Amino acid sequence: MGMSWTEHTDQIAGLDAPARALLDTLSPMEVPEGAVLFCPGEAVKGYVVMLSGQVDVNLIGPNGRDILLYRVAPGQSCIQSTLGLLGGDDYTAEATAETPARLVLIPRDVFFALLDSSPGFRRLVFGAFAERMQSMMQLIENVSFMSVEARLAALILDRSGPDGALHMTQAEMATAIGTAREVISRRLDKMAHSGSVAHERGVVTILDRKALNAIVSGTAF
């Protein structure tokens, strides 16, 4: 967070000088934690590139349930905006800032100009696209072929800190892996009973990494 104004596009790898110069004329936007960047049905204002912070993009179901599509990290862009710019469609998902975030919004015409003039920018956009696409396919694969237990174990393993503690509520875990909170409650109980984790209000602690890995790969039992 202690960055100067002029270096903010350094976050973006592989960009050529002219593009970088153009981007540096845009002032970054500060977004507080919890802010909603866009929601379903909203029109597209431009192409968004994250500079710092963490933004989650969720798909919202009719009954209030939602599922995490992907997370946007610094240097990455939010694909939803690209979809809108290219296809003219509106957003169908909602993006929320999980931490305070800083980002640049590239207006529509600047975006297209860059796309035509800067090979580096093209690569950036394409790369972001390809990456998101892969992760969406991964998501489909997970949702349709992996058990809730396996997805939960995976979540615990890769979002927990080095101390083996995961600070999330059951509701948050539920949306992260696309299931209902009650299911998380029961699964967590089961995993605690078998000794692989411990859990209390707002935090899950890993007790047996091997066991969790076995659950993830379907090798449990």
Next chain:
Amino acid sequence: MGMSWTEHTDQIAGLDAPARALLDTLSPMEVPEGAVLFCPGEAVKGYVVMLSGQVDVNLIGPNGRDILLYRVAPGQSCIQSTLGLLGGDDYTAEATAETPARLVLIPRDVFFALLDSSPGFRRLVFGAFAERMQSMMQLIENVSFMSVEARLAALILDRSGPDGALHMTQAEMATAIGTAREVISRRLDKMAHSGSVAHERGVVTILDRKALNAIVSGTAF
């Protein structure tokens, strides 16, 4: 199918003359029905554009179950290849020709050259990307928020001929909407019992379009 050799790139909308000329130097490939264009783990040979026919791209689960990711129609391209070209990753899905198909394979270097030189080609590729992305998000939405019954009704409505008959086996329907065959059998029975469709070996016939539409929109009952 009665097309001359020189006009095959006419299928591709919005392409500029130089790009068209370059593409016309590539000879199209004929693929018989049922052929597998690529499978999981295979390396990427180039960017593929369909000229005629129908290709389905499926994600394959570990237990043999599979789910239709998207269908590629003439003039569209197969995104899987693009992913490979841009991110260097291998295919994670399988593409099969549902009808005899004709397509051009654009080699890796030609693809990148075109991307740099032809705005029309860029738009084509981007557009294809955006479209696939949208439909993948749609798929995620359907799989995680819609009932099997609703997805089945939707399938019947938009794949049936003008005579209201859908010629598919239950197994095919199952993979098309990402469920198991037995479930299709039971749902079909239920829908037949309520009078919205009739079904016999290999064919489902629509009896009551309104009822099906109600099921799709969740307004049933």
Next chain:
DNA sequence: AAAGGCATGTGACGTGGTCACACAAGGCGA
């Protein structure tokens, strides 16, 4: 007609999602 391969029907059983709660743990103002 016999045989084999598909397409389909069915019961049993486990998992997952939904509903309708009850209960517990902080937070906060009166």
Next chain:
DNA sequence: TCGCCTTGTGTGACCACGTCACATGCCTTT
């Protein structure tokens, strides 16, 4: 400090779905 509210959790009942293990049936091949 006592309520009171918000938020996080536990639970039982019930239905929808996926899976397994079959039992038919239908259609083609020989």
